Amino acid sequence: MPYELFYHAKIQGRGEFVRLALEDAGADYIDVARGGDAGTAAMFALINGEDVARPPFAPPFLRDGDMLIAQTANILHYLGPRIGLAPDDDASRLFLLQVQLTVTDFIKDIHDTHHPIANSLYFEEQIEAAKLAAAKFIELRLPKYMGYFEKILARNPAGRYICGGGITYADLSMFQLVQGLRYAFPNAFAKVESNYPRLIALHDEVAQRPRLKAYLASERRIPFNEMGIFRKYPVLDA
Amino acid sequence: MPYELFYHAKIQGRGEFVRLALEDAGADYIDVARGGDAGTAAMFALINGEDVARPPFAPPFLRDGDMLIAQTANILHYLGPRIGLAPDDDASRLFLLQVQLTVTDFIKDIHDTHHPIANSLYFEEQIEAAKLAAAKFIELRLPKYMGYFEKILARNPAGRYICGGGITYADLSMFQLVQGLRYAFPNAFAKVESNYPRLIALHDEVAQRPRLKAYLASERRIPFNEMGIFRKYPVLDA
Known part of the structure; x- marks a missing residue:
């Protein structure tokens, strides 16, 4: 079963740190909110739905079977050993x-x-x-x-x-x-x-x-823009 | 061997979240920087020393034998199961x-x-x-x-x-x-x-x-003040 990543569809943001790991590992995953309005609705249903046992505070979060894991570093801590991107000890x-x-x-x-x-x-x-x-x-x-x-x-x-x-x-x-x-x-x-x-x-x-290079050249890599963490505002770049 | 907590001596700050866990658990620990100037010097030596293999970025950090662990949530993630303040699964x-x-x-x-x-x-x-x-x-x-x-x-x-x-x-x-x-x-x-x-x-x-109540009434609990995270500035309290 593929991992399901839930993050905003139009920005790199915090989700990009998870995307890079999944892409570099060649992991099978779905970037749910990029699947259109239904994907975004599914993301907010997991945040706001009244039947979610352990809801996340905010995106990004990852679903892996029964597990729903939020907070970027926590997601990577969970994923790392499973996709070959963390040490053994x-x-x-x-x-x-x-x-x-x-x-x-x-x-x-x-x-x-x-x-x-x-x-x-x-x-x-x-x-x-x-x-x-x-x-x-x-x-x-x-x-x-x-x-x-x-x-x-x-x-x-x-x-x-x-x-x-x-x-x-x-x-x-x-x-x-x-x-x-x-x-x-x-x-x-x-x-x-x-x-x-x-x-x-x-x-x-x-x-x-190789896998990351292919990702970066693909449409899956959202370009930097002025809605994410890193924004090009010349007035702030002394 | 007692845990050694390294954090600023005069504020609750982020370190207080670790202190509360250690105190509530009745864990054997030393609040190193509160031991005077030598304690504070020991803290900065671990941050800035050139022979520290995996130095922390900033306090708080915890030493447990060979382990040196920084970032509040990471410290608690490590400590929790060891001191009875985390679930088993x-x-x-x-x-x-x-x-x-x-x-x-x-x-x-x-x-x-x-x-x-x-x-x-x-x-x-x-x-x-x-x-x-x-x-x-x-x-x-x-x-x-x-x-x-x-x-x-x-x-x-x-x-x-x-x-x-x-x-x-x-x-x-x-x-x-x-x-x-x-x-x-x-x-x-x-x-x-x-x-x-x-x-x-x-x-x-x-x-x-009981243990937390005793801690809160003791001199080990640093009072809130205007150097920590929570500061009483009436002009900010609408």
Whole structure:
């Protein structure tokens, strides 16, 4: 039975971290909400339906038989060992989850550069706050997070990956971070990319993995746009 | 060997969710950074030391023998089964982690009411943005999250807890959320408390648990203050 991924149909967003894992693994899955209005309705029925025993708070979530699993990092923690994208030992799996949760925090900071005050207000309504938030993000948060991930790569004795000697879901997340930062902050990120040689090399290696390369060239990869986490607003890219 | 918890010595913050679990379980632990300057130095040595194989990004983190585990929800996911605060089956443990990660998201939203633009700026430098952020938080995010947790309690067929028939670490987190919201938003939260009868009943039950009650009355419980997640700024409490 295929995995069923439930996420918004028109953005990469948090769901993309799960899509990358499923695609790289060649897993059999259905991207339910991309199946049209009925798919989107099925997604909201699982969030709002009164007969769902353990409903998710928000997309993305994954259905695997009787299991309904929400929260991006939790989904990847569950999926990783099943699709060959996590190490075998429990200590490594916890470390991988820890890194992915740090990605979650970073993504929230990235999102909040364009929506610092409230997600319920338009970008245009909070643009002055966003300019200051983005400047502080570029100055402090971006180097702190990216420096951390670079350090993790440097400390791994087994190879050029986040954890152990092979690719895991966290490596795919590193790829996505580089892609997204290049999209959202082309000027600011270009200035500092050379500080993260291991991350860039990992990004380049991931991009050449056959199944992922095919995915990225396909219509299944939704282009970056101004509805997701990473948004190209030149006014925020100093 | 006692667990070693590493977290800032003068705030409840994210570390408090781990402290509550350790205290309620009667676990043998050391709150390292509260042991004075040497404890704080030991904490930063684990973050910044060049010989740490898998360094954390930030506190809180827990050391258990060879294991060094960061990210609040990850720590609780690890600790829960070891200290009797998680169910036995894997599906329930994943659900518990999912709920705790939703707590993580909620806490970030709560924190960002007083620091919407950047943590590196003073509250006073972003007070106008904070007023708007807090108003939107009270209007939209607070009821969305608290309504979700109330729903989870209502859907649990086994009892009045988040998951299964007994107390888990997520129930202790619900207690802490109610405590914190009462502290930070005494006016706004008082107006809506009656919408969450199960959460309030759970809070009251947790507060009476003998070990937790003793902890809350002790000097080990750091009082809420204006350096943590929950801050009492009347200007933000409409």
